[in-house]
Amino acid sequence: MTPLPEPSWRKPVGMIAILLLICVWSVLVASLAEPVGRLAWPLQALFYTIAGIAWIWILPLKRLLRWMELGRWS
Numbered sequence: 001m002t003p004l005p006e007p008s009w010r011k012p013v014g015m016i017a018i019l020l021l022i023c024v025w026s027v028l029v030a031s032l033a034e035p036v037g038r039l040a041w042p043l044q045a046l047f048y049t050i051a052g053i054a055w056i057w058i059l060p061l062k063r064l065l066r067w068m069e070l071g072r073w074s
Contacts, residue, residue, distance in 0.1 A: 014068035021060060025051075 029051050036047050067073050 008068075008071075010068050010071060014064055017064060018061065021064075 029048075036044055039047070063073050
């Protein structure tokens with residue numbers, strides 16, 4: 001029977017970082033709700049799409065997830 005690999009500390013730290021990032025980003029985006037709410041609905045949809053997908057998921061989390069798995073940022 002082969003021994004199990006030693007668990008990495010990066011995964012729990014990374015999960016906590018992800019939760020903190022989501023909380024901070026949510027508060028930031030919610031604080032912009034009033035000015036964004038004055039825009040036309042297509043612009044609101046565009047803002048929330050960019051704020052919700054591109055900034056929180058694609059840009060920062062891609063590198064964080066890579067670090068959690070491989071131990072390096074790039």
